[in-house]
Amino acid sequence: MLKIENITVKVLDKTILEDFNLEIQPGEIHVLMGQNGAGKSTVSKVLLRDMHYEVVKGCITLNGKDLLKMNTTEVARDGLFLVNQNPVEIKGVSNAEMLRTALNDQGKKEQNILEFNRSLTTLCEKLEIPTSFIHRDINYNMSGGEKKKMELLHMWVLKPNFIILDEIDSGLDVDSLKLVAKSIQEYYESYKPSILIITHQKALLDIIKPEFVHVLGNKKIIQSGHYELALKIFNEGFSGASIIDKSDACE
Amino acid sequence: MNKIIVEQNKFYLSDEKVILSSFPSSFSLFVKGNVYCGIKDFCNKDVKIYLEENSHLTLEILIYVTNTKNAIKIYNSESSKLDFYYACVFCGENELMIENEMTTSNNKNQIVVRAVENDGTLIVKAVGSIEENTKNNEYVEDIKAITKNNHCIKIMPDLLVKTDSVLAVHNATIAPVDEEELFYLKGKGLEESNATSLIKEGFLKGIIENEELKEEF
Numbered sequence: 001m002l003k004i005e006n007i008t009v010k011v012l013d014k015t016i017l018e019d020f021n022l023e024i025q026p027g028e029i030h031v032l033m034g035q036n037g038a039g040k041s042t043v044s045k046v047l048l049r050d051m052h053y054e055v056v057k058g059c060i061t062l063n064g065k066d067l068l069k070m071n072t073t074e075v076a077r078d079g080l081f082l083v084n085q086n087p088v089e090i091k092g093v094s095n096a097e098m099l100r101t102a103l104n105d106q107g108k109k110e111q112n113i114l115e116f117n118r119s120l121t122t123l124c125e126k127l128e129i130p131t132s133f134i135h136r137d138i139n140y141n142m143s144g145g146e147k148k149k150m151e152l153l154h155m156w157v158l159k160p161n162f163i164i165l166d167e168i169d170s171g172l173d174v175d176s177l178k179l180v181a182k183s184i185q186e187y188y189e190s191y192k193p194s195i196l197i198i199t200h201q202k203a204l205l206d207i208i209k210p211e212f213v214h215v216l217g218n219k220k221i222i223q224s225g226h227y228e229l230a231l232k233i234f235n236e237g238f239s240g241a242s243i244i245d246k247s248d249a250c251e
Numbered sequence: 252m253n254k255i256i257v258e259q260n261k262f263y264l265s266d267e268k269v270i271l272s273s274f275p276s277s278f279s280l281f282v283k284g285n286v287y288c289g290i291k292d293f294c295n296k297d298v299k300i301y302l303e304e305n306s307h308l309t310l311e312i313l314i315y316v317t318n319t320k321n322a323i324k325i326y327n328s329e330s331s332k333l334d335f336y337y338a339c340v341f342c343g344e345n346e347l348m349i350e351n352e353m354t355t356s357n358n359k360n361q362i363v364v365r366a367v368e369n370d371g372t373l374i375v376k377a378v379g380s381i382e383e384n385t386k387n388n389e390y391v392e393d394i395k396a397i398t399k400n401n402h403c404i405k406i407m408p409d410l411l412v413k414t415d416s417v418l419a420v421h422n423a424t425i426a427p428v429d430e431e432e433l434f435y436l437k438g439k440g441l442e443e444s445n446a447t448s449l450i451k452e453g454f455l456k457g458i459i460e461n462e463e464l465k466e467e468f
Contacts, residue, residue: 048438076440088435092453101449102439137457138435154439 001025002047002162002194007058009039009046016042018219020058026161027192029208031199031230034216035238040198041085043216044164048082049075062162077106079193081160083151085167090138095150096120098138099157106158123153128179144171152183162194163187169204181207202234215243264288264308270463274298282308282331289461294319302331302358309334313455313464317371318343325351327358337364338455342371349377356386356416363458366396367451368403378409379419386416395424397454 002024009017016039024030034040045053047060049072060067062078070078090098100116111119117134124131127149139147148168155163165184169177181204188195188208197210205227213229214221215238223229223243233243257263260275266284272291279299280288283306290312300323302308308331316339325333337347351360366373379390396404406423428450436446456465 048434050434071443072434072437073440073442076438082438084435088431090432090435090450090453092455092457093436093449098436098439098441098449101445102436102441105442105445106440137453158439 001061001063002196003061004043005059007046007060008056009042010054010056011042011052015219016053017046020216020220022214022221024162024194024196026194028212029188029195029197029210030212030214031197031205031210032214032216033199033230033233033238038216039219040216041166044082044166044196044198047075047080047164048072073105076160079161080164081155081158081162082164083148083155083166083168085170086144087139087147087151089140089142091140093138094135095138095153096134099154102158120153120157123156127153127183129153145173145176148172148180149176152180152187156183156187159191160193161191162196164196164198165204166198167200168197169199169201174203177201177203178207180204184208202230205230217243270461280308282306287311287461289464290314291464291467293321295321297322299324299326300333301326302328302333304328305330307332307334309336309460311336311338311459311461311464313338313459313468315339316341316343316345318345320346320348322348323350325349325360327351327353327355327360329355330357331355332358333360333362335360335362336458337362338366338458340367340369340451340455341373342369345371345373347373347375349375350380351378351390352380352382353385353388353390354382356388359389361389361391362393364392364394364396365455365458366394366404367455368396368398368400370399371403373404374407375405376407376409377421378411379421380411381414381417381419383413385414388414388417388419390417390419392421392423394422395454396426397428397451398425399427 004020004022007017007020032040042053046055049070055068120134121131129149168180172180185208210227213225215223260278262278263281264286268287270289274296276295277297281301283303285307287309293312293314294316349362362377364375375394377392381388381390392408394406398404404425408421408423410419410421412419428447432450433446437443459465
């Protein structure tokens with residue numbers, strides 16, 4: 001379970017979130033919406049303990065542990081997994097190499113290389129990624145869609161129990177979006193993780209139906225509801241749905 | 252069939268792919284045709300590379316150096332090409348001197364150096380001279396280092412261009428391990444030390460194509 005209580009977050013002395021609260025129970029799917037620059041991605045960076053984001057007030061617990069006393073590695077090992085909007089490219093480090101190191105570092109039983117490669121090959125086929133990508137440098141020279149699919153491949157291997165999808169739908173064509181969304185849905189049905197989706201698009205939520213929808217504005221959650229709230233925003237926009245004033249947005 | 256002819260510290264390479272591991276401290280490489288040369292051992296060497304007309308040499312060096320001074324001089328004949336990749340982990344006091352004198356035209360040389368500090372210092376001096384009355388030459392120096400401390404490496408580029416008909420580029424970067432890359436790997440559950448090692452190793456191996464060199468490193 002994730003519990004964020006009254007946190008205030010600063011980056012370089014600028015307050016991005018203030019008195020922000022959010023609670024996500026195991027197996028729940030939540031959506032975080034908000035205008036550009038509202039601070040949605042800040043939430044994901046704080047949770048993964050990016051030290052550029054300073055939590056000056058409040059507390060966060062993940063599975064009963066004080067998240068603010070954990071570092072990025074510990075949070076990831078505790079099962080939190082972030083799919084970035086724009087995953088970084090790392091030249092010279094292959095996906096297979098990184099995943100094997102990650103599994104070893106997480107203390108998971110070392111797999112036979114052949115078995116490991118076979119499982120990666122199956123995942124590649126499922127995600128419609130060339131199998132050569134397993135041994136290619138992480139995200140290097142890959143399209144936006146390929147990067148997102150590789151992130152999902154990492155997810156299937158590392159088996160997290162809390163997934164943050166930060167605009168995973170950006171830069172995906174219609175077919176890729178469907179494939180990505182179906183893969184996440186399949187993972188959800190297999191492992192029942194908690195999921196926090198950050199998105200501006202309806203298409204993703206047509207496949208992965210969220211139970212809870214939150215709107216971020218004025219540095220905190222200003223409205224929460226169910227799927228209907230998201231539909232209202234998709235139809236009328238934040239201003240049209242009388243949820244948020246443009247002056248609330250902060251860059 | 253490939254063959255290397257060795258005569259009194261002179262290596263003659265012609266249209267071949269070769270991995271070399273044992274050299275005298277001072278030697279010359281004569282290159283003809285299309286040659287790939289990987290080098291495993293390159294410590295305290297003084298080498299002169301002569302590229303014949305229309306030749307193309309891809310030279311890859313992937314090494315650990317400790318208290319080492321390496322010097323490389325490159326001479327191009329007309330329309331020759333050099334792709335030189337030098338990747339090293341250094342400790343102790345080290346120097347790398349690369350001199351390229353272009354007195355002919357239509358040459359394309361690329362000098363790529365990647366260095367990772369393991370407690371030590373490194374001075375890289377790269378001198379590219381493109382002489383008068385030459386045309387259509389391309390000369391690129393791309394030197395990057397990952398350090399713990401920015402003072403432990405000095406990169407001294409020296410481009411001496413005496414003609415207008417040339418494309419000469421120099422790029423030098425000295426920085427610690429990239430924070431974004433580190434955060435990404437830690438976000439997958441890697442220990443900081445393992446993530447750092449992977450990034451450093453990838454930084455070096457990223458410029459090397461030859462699998463044998465990479466595996467033995």
